[in-house]
Amino acid sequence: MAELNRITTADVDSVVGWTVIRAAREAKRVLTAVLKKHDLTPGEFGVLVQLAAAHGTLTQVDVARLTGIRPQSVSPIIDGLGDRNLLTREGVRGRGRSGRLTLTVDGAQVLGAAFPDVIATNRAFAATPTGLTIMNDELLAFLSRSKEV
Numbered sequence: 001m002a003e004l005n006r007i008t009t010a011d012v013d014s015v016v017g018w019t020v021i022r023a024a025r026e027a028k029r030v031l032t033a034v035l036k037k038h039d040l041t042p043g044e045f046g047v048l049v050q051l052a053a054a055h056g057t058l059t060q061v062d063v064a065r066l067t068g069i070r071p072q073s074v075s076p077i078i079d080g081l082g083d084r085n086l087l088t089r090e091g092v093r094g095r096g097r098s099g100r101l102t103l104t105v106d107g108a109q110v111l112g113a114a115f116p117d118v119i120a121t122n123r124a125f126a127a128t129p130t131g132l133t134i135m136n137d138e139l140l141a142f143l144s145r146s147k148e149v
Contacts, residue, residue: 020139030121038114043069043077044086045118048103048111051087057100086110 013019031042040048046067051058060078064071078101081087086107091099103111126132 027121027125030124031118034117034121035114037117038110040110040114041077043067043074044081045111045114047074047077047081047101048086048107049115051101051103052108052111057090057102059100063101081107 028042031045035042035045046069047063050063050066054062058066060074061071063069063078064074067074069077078087078089082089084106085104088102088104089099090102122132126135
């Protein structure tokens, strides 16, 4: 380990976790700018895209788990999307109750317009498609392993 008074930029850049955090912040900045054109935040996009990927309904707990957003933080996002008629909530709402969330036609249209722009942000991450695929596969593998701990 480097002595504290001799830490270099290369030492800092060798910390993978810190690099991922820095990259995530930059990725969020890029994604936020793209999604703003569609009147969505990254959190809202995450909820809508997970509902679309489910091809059916999810509970609020499912959405929180799939998006990585804390359950208490995802609730106002879901409420806002519901107020905008981008998703519907079926069933009784309340602690311990599993109300179902479904993407609406309007939600699918907004997501359909935003998704190509979101995919286009992939260009910011790798010089080659192969490099991008390898990086994404490694990040997904890391996320899978980290949930096992």
